Amino acid sequence: MPSQPSLLSDGPDGPAALAGQSAPPVPDGHRDELRLPDGTLREPWVRFFSELDDLRPDALNAHAAAVARQIRDNGVTYNVYADQGGGTRAWQLELFPFLVSESDWAAIEAGVTQRATLANAIMADIYGEQTLLKQGLLPPGLVYGHPGYMRPLKGYRPPNESFLQTIAVDLVHTDDGWTVIAHRTETPSGMGYALENRLIISGQFADAFREMRVRRLPPAFAQLISTLAQAAPAGTADGGMAPGTGRQIVLLSPGPFNETYFEHTFLARYLGITLVEGKDLTVRNDVVYLKTFGGLERVDVILRRLDDVFCDPLELRVDSTIGVPGLLEAMRAGNVVVSNVPGSGFLESPAIHGFMPGIAQALLGEQLVLPSVMSWWCGEAAAQEEAMRLLGEAFVMPTYPRVPGDAPLGLEQGLQKLGAWRARIAATPDRYTLQAPLPLSHTPCWVPSADGGGRIASRAAMLRVFAVADGKGGWQVMPGGFMRLAKPGMEAVSMQLGGTSADTWVLSSQPAQGLMPLPQSARAARAGTPPLPALQAATRPLAVSSRAAENLFWAGRYAERAENVVRVCRQILGSIESNDETDDGTLNMIGQLAQWFGLVPPQTPSPQASLRVFERSLVSALADVSAISGLMNTLAAHARAANEIRNRLSNDHWRTILAARNDFQDAMAGARCAAGTAGHADGAYDRLRVLGALEHLSMQLGAISGAQGDRMTRDEAWRLVFVGRHIERLGTLALFLEVAEGSGALESRSGFDLLLHLFDSTLTYRALFPGRTDVAALVDLVVLEPTNPRGLYGVLDRLREKLAQLPTGATGQSRVPLAELLPPLDALPSRSLLCQSEAGRYPKLAALCDQLGARMAKLSDEIGGRYFSHAGVAPETDLP
Known part of the structure; x- marks a missing residue:
């Protein structure tokens, strides 16, 4: 079979042919970013395509598929309020980057720097002397009538007169240059998405990225965290910081239902700051505190992603449930810095553009570098x-x-x-x-086709560029930006309406700069000036908010639960497959476990009544993504909890959590051969594919367990995951043993083996007790043996040890240490008591399992009340 022709080659199939045949002409009046008016490729695109090794459609399709796969693996989403149920939408990223020439960037950089300087000066004037209003350069009605003007902040002066630490400017490219179409000053979004886009696309075109000397993005983020740290207020009499304790910087988010929540978690993790919601913060004596796992910690700086009017229900919108009561008063008292300062919403009004030329002349003595629409x-x-x-x-x-x-x-x-x-x-x-109408330029994008081919098309595009304050009156413009493309056939750019994004490459003639800036002392030495005082080292660990603590705890529980449920499913299907060796006691145990874990609907016939219907019902439930219980639900709950604490997880850890959920869902969808109804035997499935999906999921869950053990710092966050895991483990293992004892499964070899598999102790048991199937040996390994990771007494002892390392609680009450709420090992029944038999039953063993299960449920409730909801639970000396 002949190979597919390349879109770019010498002769008649070269760049000119690509420009003339692969992409249709852009609409009249719109700038074509790909082609010159004569139809030839623009120089940056000639360079870009010449650096690609393979330009055949199948190669570009493979790149596009890799981009989509990485977005899915990384969990990059955009929440769409209009979608039913407020669902998430996978981030849409184009394969081709948007290319910005060095000369174009020089104009953009100068213009955006000026706009940022001007915006901050306007804020200082409007909330200060108001000369712009007095001189008629800005109509009072446009300011006072705008809901973005915050009257409670009149007269407020932030440190260094820096009202804005970040600003975004939306630009449109025409044949006459770049034009400003909007300012974003309240909560300018897109920086995190721009960096995520860069990480993905630069990996697809690494050679082109390197050879075209694309400018890097990370220095802008380093500048942002440095600016925020320098902006922190000095210590005060109430809760001032001791030297060396570091700054407490948090990112305030509206929460997981916000459309750009992915960016909030991404930025918090990348900047190394704590992600919080309004309910995580409280104001006491005009000081903002973070409600943490161990008590209240003072907050110095808030990087805000919450709209202005929702920030403080006491002085702004009284119906806000996502703000922080008293926040504005804490700002006015000088005890916290909020970035950006609320009250800049009027700068985002489209009406401001008509007044910007006069304002620039009055405040800066300059003409605008970039014109406004x-x-x-x-x-x-x-x-x-x-x-x-x-x-x-x-x-x-x-x-x-x-x-x-x-x-x-x-x-x-x-x-x-x-x-x-x-x-x-x-x-x-x-x-x-x-x-006035301002035609958007059209940039090229790759569109795969169903037959394996593809074509170059074009989309209307708008570029958002970000500037970061340096805290001393200057600005650093991030060399790149957040490029948004309109939906095919539309000229209006909107991510809500199905728009896409593209990485933005700012080209340079200079060698790529290193990612790490010179130390401050080295920069000062080069400039011949004395260095500024060094910043205090942030020696304290990342704070664990009460909400984060809850999600860490449940991330541990859900991960352990998923492992146990997978083990149950594999053993059930294996036992059904070898049903000739499976006795009634074992089948009874299987039925009880399936019902307990929600693996079959309540009305499903027992395995003894109809093994075929039971099996079909189990597989049908495994494939049901809408199930309110069972394995799929557990994986989804684990992913949700992990999403709330992404800044605590390594990339590999997070990607494995997503892959576990996504891969199993895909595998089960592929394993179903025909639609079946739970409880009926009409749903055929591929047994080998189901078992393969469970085996693959088991390995992924093992990797997650390893990441929790090896990729997390041994701090409070890790201990919460550990405690959650071991509470779940002990409760589940006790259930396994209690069900096996009560169902009569221990009386048969198949039931005995099933229990050992559920405890993941088969090989150890066979090595220690070859050929034996007596209960005494079983109790010795799965109950008493301290070195067995799933031995009940060993799990209990390790849980007590970690509980002893947790703080007693943040409620201010006198609380019994959690470790004392569980019995010590020497108070637990001995082997001889546990092995006492009465008519083939083991009542002491069953009582122990029932007691441990009840204790784990009570302990979980106590942890929730003590650390998560801070409920005033009366102290106890023991858990009944």
């Missing part, structure tokens, strides 16, 4: 008159964001007659801004 705020009579004249060709934009109780602006109702718009604008002119 032409805008007319209808709140001014002259502008309204001009806007009405241009209404038929301009875009109508809301001046202010919608707030609860607002009447619809009419923008949601689709196309309407001009007369209706004129009447609406005349009635409330300040609520509308008109913008």
